[in-house]
Amino acid sequence: MRKRIVLGILISFFLLSTLSAASSFSGYAGGRLNYAANPEKEQYDPDLKLQAFFMGQFNFTQNLWSHIEFSLNTGDLLGQSLFHETDSKFQIDEISLICRGNLSDFTNYLSFFLGTYDPIGSDIFLQRYFNITPIGSKITENYLGRPGSILYPHFGIGIADIAKLHSIPLAFGPYLYVNHEDDKYYVLNGDLRIASVMRFLTIDFAVGIGIPLADKYKGEDVLIAVEKVYWHAGTTILLGNNFTNSLFLQAGVYNASFMASNSNSIVSPKDIYLLIEPRLVLRDAHLNITLFNLPPDTVKQLLFIEDTLGININAYTTTSLAGINSFTYGSHISVGLIGKNFLTIKDSLSEITEKSYNINISPYMTCNFLSGELHLQGTIRIMEFFRGRADRAISIDLGYRTKF
DSSP states (O other): HHHHHHHHHHHHHHHHHHOOOOEEEEEEEEEEEEEEOOTTTTSOOEEEEEEEEEEEEEEEEEEEEEEEEEEEEOTTTSSSOSSOOOOOEEEEEEEEEEEEOOOSSSSEEEEEEEEOOOBBTTHHHHHHHHHHOOSSSSOOOOOSSGGGGBOOOOEEEEEEEEEEESSEEEEEEEEEEEESSSSSOOEEEEEEEEEOOOOSSEEEEEEEEEEEEEEEEETTEEEEOOOOEEEEEEEEEESSOOOOOOEEEEEEEEOOOOETEEEEEOOOOOOOOOOEEEEETTEEEEEEEEEEEHHHHHTTOOOSOOOEEEEEEEEEEEEEETTTTEEEEEOOOOOOOTTTOOSSSSHHHHTTTTSSSSEEEEEEEEEEEEEEEEEEEEEEHHOOOOTOGGGGSSEEEEEEEEOO
């Protein structure tokens, strides 16, 4: 049934685009190949994996358009042969339809969406409504579209109504959507979001609740029974801007719950997201120092970070070379505690061994290539040498992104 709904929506979008003579299309796509040893095998077993994403926007008229986004994450392409089937995860991340209404004091954006829409933590909302350049932390980069930087998702089937004022740089509005984040029941979610972009301050904040729609109470059938209420909140703040010394902050809690039998909120450490990043700029040289506590599901999607708790130092510079408009090179140095979070760090510091932490060095370079951006990176895992697993110490990534 879900596949039929998605297929029907896709067909409707394509039919709408053919009916309008003014329709147009723009897109953004990318892919990344990762070559590394399989950590689950005792003997050296090389893996070649692919991450890829595609984002597209169909403009039907000046005030009506849609977004579609999907991603692909494969297993080992070298498992048997490039010409044999490979296990992979294909996910439709977003399908949405946006209607814009221009009023005297504000512009209204009414959206109908399926999937993850303008998630908190991603700066896509700020880019869409304020037309800014990306401000997200470089440690949350990935090649699966936006999932890597999500504090909590507006995920499901729903609507959003955003108003952007003309007099001041302010956008705000509600989200109403249904998903199945609860193990047993569908969850009705209501969120409120507010964002502003000024010269030396950017802020994006959202808070909301989710109500599992139970259909049984003490074994009896009922129309609706509410046993607990989820709550979630998240914010992104940039003090300064991309051209000055600045401080980037992110914090979020996802699916904390209140239950009738317990007046206290239940918050799991794996659902807490914290990131503090001072950014220093000296002409073309940049230094970012990041303290992070990230959920395990977030870390799995990232390019530079492999642990849930730690510190990352990113030093890089941007210059121009003959035939290349922009050339960036630098390195990440990351120290992370394996499987830990900020609530357990006090106990972890007294029991540190060579197997309880990682030290990774990731030199990289990025440059313009053809009509897109080419990214080459190597990662050296220092602690693997001390653990007698030198064959697992080095990996290589090759990525490419382009707009069209």
